[in-house]
Amino acid sequence: MSERRCLVTGGSSGIGFAAAARLAGEGWTVTSLSRRDLAPPGVTSVSGDAAEVADIERALGVASGPEGRLEGLVCAAGLPPSGPWDDPEHWAQVLRVDLTAAWQAARLAWPALRAAGGAVVLLGSIVGTGEGSTRSPAYAAAKAGLEGLGRSLALIGAKEGIRVNVLAPGAFDTPFDEALFPPSTRPDVPLGRMGSPEEAAGIITFLLSGEASYVSGSVWRVDGGRTALSPASSAGVAAPEEHTEF
Numbered sequence: 001m002s003e004r005r006c007l008v009t010g011g012s013s014g015i016g017f018a019a020a021a022r023l024a025g026e027g028w029t030v031t032s033l034s035r036r037d038l039a040p041p042g043v044t045s046v047s048g049d050a051a052e053v054a055d056i057e058r059a060l061g062v063a064s065g066p067e068g069r070l071e072g073l074v075c076a077a078g079l080p081p082s083g084p085w086d087d088p089e090h091w092a093q094v095l096r097v098d099l100t101a102a103w104q105a106a107r108l109a110w111p112a113l114r115a116a117g118g119a120v121v122l123l124g125s126i127v128g129t130g131e132g133s134t135r136s137p138a139y140a141a142a143k144a145g146l147e148g149l150g151r152s153l154a155l156i157g158a159k160e161g162i163r164v165n166v167l168a169p170g171a172f173d174t175p176f177d178e179a180l181f182p183p184s185t186r187p188d189v190p191l192g193r194m195g196s197p198e199e200a201a202g203i204i205t206f207l208l209s210g211e212a213s214y215v216s217g218s219v220w221r222v223d224g225g226r227t228a229l230s231p232a233s234s235a236g237v238a239a240p241e242e243h244t245e246f
Contacts, residue, residue: 004028005070005116006208007063009050009105010077012038014174015123015167018197019074019204026205031063034077050077051101056108063112070112072208075102076123081136091138098142099149106153110162117161119208122150124168124219130227143168147219154217163216165207169200170223190225 006023010016011032021040024030031046032039033055039045046062048055064070078098084090102122106113113120127133128144150166157164173183173194181187183194200222206212207220221227 003065004072005031005063005065006072006074007031007033007059007070007105007109008043008074008076009033009056009059009101010075010123011040011043012036012045014076015169015172015197015200015204016074016076018201019076019121022198022201022205023072023074023208028072029063029065031059033059050075051097051104053104053108056101056105060109060112064109067115068112069116069118070109071116071118073105073109073113073118073120074123074204074208075105075120077101078123078142079139081127081133081139083135085135085137094136094138095142095145098139099145102146103149106149106164110157113157113162114160119163119212120150120153120157120165121204121207122146122164122166124150124166126168126170126221126223126227129168129219130221130223150219151217158216163207163212165212165215165217166219167200167204167207168219168221168223169195170221170226171195172197172200186224188226188229189223190229193224195222195224 006028008020011020012034020030020032020043024042030043032043033046037045037047046059124146125143128140133140150164154164171194
């Protein structure tokens with residue numbers, strides 16, 4: 001079959017929007033699920049909560065088509081780091097949207113992914129596994145949990161022909177979070193700048209493609225070298241505690 005179908009959660013802005021646009025531009029049939037009824041040209045928009053089972057099922061019905069096949073699933077929906085860190089309600093909400101929603105989407109999409117031998121990309125972060133967060137331990141915990149979820153789903157899907165990988169961005173120039181430095185001047189990033197959503201979208205598209213047919217259970221850090229900095233290397237360099245601008 002030549003048609004490739006993909007569901008992107010959180011496709012109304014940032015990396016999710018860029019991924020949906022890139023996939024559509026390369027001939028994929030793309031459906032976006034987000035609270036805002038906004039998607040790139042050529043992408044079908046479904047308005048809903050990416051953490052609600054009924055909304056995920058509705059979007060999957062559109063995305064998988066009459067044959068119930070899904071070649072790609074991108075879980076990009078999420079809440080940015082925020083506080084207060086010790087608020088139980090805030091903790092529950094962030095875990096619900098940033099971690100459980102991805103598990104729900106994968107669980108519900110599994111039959112369609114199995115039918116197509118599809119692939120999944122979960123949008124993680126360098127926060128949680130590469131760094132901690134004083135502002136939002138909930139965010140750090142959720143993003144670290146996504147890596148464990150991704151590795152586990154990769155093992156579960158291996159015998160069924162389903163590949164699962166995690167993209168872990170650093171500082172990206174999107175509305176997701178307030179930038180702490182100008183996008184083109186990042187003293188905390190070895191490459192000296194923030195990433196663009198289109199750069200992340202290119203990697204997502206690769207991970208969903210047949211060119212990545214032997215890539216599963218991996219975490220792709222895309223941070224301009226930030227997590228490669230040693231304490232000695234970064235001495236004297238301004239290092240903000242939060243840099244999750246994707």
